[in-house]
Amino acid sequence: MSKPQILSTSLVAQSRLFRIEALEMEFRDGQRATFECLRNQGDGVVMVAAVDDDALILVREYAAGFDRYELGFVKGRIDPGEMAPQTAARELGEEIGFEPGSLELLRGVTTSPGYSDFTTYLFIASGLRPCPQEGGDEIEPLEQVRWPLGRIGALYDHPEVSDARTLFLLHLLERRLAAE
Amino acid sequence: MSKPQILSTSLVAQSRLFRIEALEMEFRDGQRATFECLRNQGDGVVMVAAVDDDALILVREYAAGFDRYELGFVKGRIDPGEMAPQTAARELGEEIGFEPGSLELLRGVTTSPGYSDFTTYLFIASGLRPCPQEGGDEIEPLEQVRWPLGRIGALYDHPEVSDARTLFLLHLLERRLAAE
Numbered sequence: 001m002s003k004p005q006i007l008s009t010s011l012v013a014q015s016r017l018f019r020i021e022a023l024e025m026e027f028r029d030g031q032r033a034t035f036e037c038l039r040n041q042g043d044g045v046v047m048v049a050a051v052d053d054d055a056l057i058l059v060r061e062y063a064a065g066f067d068r069y070e071l072g073f074v075k076g077r078i079d080p081g082e083m084a085p086q087t088a089a090r091e092l093g094e095e096i097g098f099e100p101g102s103l104e105l106l107r108g109v110t111t112s113p114g115y116s117d118f119t120t121y122l123f124i125a126s127g128l129r130p131c132p133q134e135g136g137d138e139i140e141p142l143e144q145v146r147w148p149l150g151r152i153g154a155l156y157d158h159p160e161v162s163d164a165r166t167l168f169l170l171h172l173l174e175r176r177l178a179a180e
Numbered sequence: 181m182s183k184p185q186i187l188s189t190s191l192v193a194q195s196r197l198f199r200i201e202a203l204e205m206e207f208r209d210g211q212r213a214t215f216e217c218l219r220n221q222g223d224g225v226v227m228v229a230a231v232d233d234d235a236l237i238l239v240r241e242y243a244a245g246f247d248r249y250e251l252g253f254v255k256g257r258i259d260p261g262e263m264a265p266q267t268a269a270r271e272l273g274e275e276i277g278f279e280p281g282s283l284e285l286l287r288g289v290t291t292s293p294g295y296s297d298f299t300t301y302l303f304i305a306s307g308l309r310p311c312p313q314e315g316g317d318e319i320e321p322l323e324q325v326r327w328p329l330g331r332i333g334a335l336y337d338h339p340e341v342s343d344a345r346t347l348f349l350l351h352l353l354e355r356r357l358a359a360e
Contacts, residue, residue: 003242003248004320013193014193015200025244025319037245038245061294065218066290067183068183069183108342109344110243110245110246110342111292111344113342115244117246139205139207162288163290164347168348
């Protein structure tokens with residue numbers, strides 16, 4: 001099946017974090033349509049499942065989209081010039097004060113591929129060693145939550161866990177732990 | 181832990197699909213900061229795992245965010261005045277030409293709760309009966325893919341499956357099938 005062609009791209013709106021573009025598309029049958037796309041600045045984000053002995057280290061962070069707290073994994077934006085594993089190691093230090101002995105990229109996932117080019121890279125970090133926690137871009141210190149590995153299953157139904165990326169990383173982590 | 185307070189909200193940019201707002205926030209220690217939030221128009225979307233006997237019915241749809249095709253579940257926006265199950269039934273008819281005998285809402289998930297209030301409601305539909313496929317808002321007819329239930333596991337690593345919501349709904353579906 002031949003792909004639709006992008007005839008032109010124009011800027012609709014730009015803010016500090018977001019850039020909205022309009023794509024003029026032509027489909028195989030000659031039909032044309034305009035698609036709106038959201039371009040996040042930068043190269044995406046990382047999300048890191050931090051495994052410390054028999055526990056996960058989670059963070060509880062204010063989620064402005066819903067005006068409530070969300071419980072999830074360490075995460076953060078890839079800075080210009082960084083590779084995703086560097087971001088993962090930096091965020092572990094900034095958010096929970098650990099450096100990883102081992103850091104494994106599991107895969108990238110998207111969130112709304114129909115209109116956004118945003119990619120999240122999912123990692124597992126283990127062999128954690130304490131390191132000085134140097135402030136990142138957090139406004140308030142993040143609350144850390146140690147969650148026993150034996151109770152991972154309960155996180156799927158935790159009222160503060162809603163992000164599909166977190167939920168799928170839990171699945172990958174469970175599968176990994178079962179295989180070990 | 182007391183929540184940060186939203187002092188004021190202002191419109192930064194507005195397009196056909198997106199609305200970007202700036203939130204003036206005050207944190208517990210008196211610090212203030214501005215957060216950008218993305219407000220999707222409407223009440224979110226539904227994603228429906230359509231189970232027909234021993235197969236899933238998937239759709240292969242152009243994903244403008246990445247200029248490629250994405251393989252996934254039937255999905256669509258909740259129209260004004262609709263309840264999520266109505267949207268799910270309508271999208272099944274429009275996208276694959278079936279009406280559900282049974283339709284179950286599993287849960288809602290978010291995608292970027294830090295800056296977006298977008299919610300996706302995940303459904304399983306079964307007992308499918310063919311019905312006339314009336315065009316929805318698709319520009320080209322969607323390609324249907326029948327995927328054997330016995331091979332669901334292979335979808336996690338399919339090169340055209342990247343959406344974290346799809347991947348987590350696969351997990352929920354596998355769990356459901358294992359319990360039956």
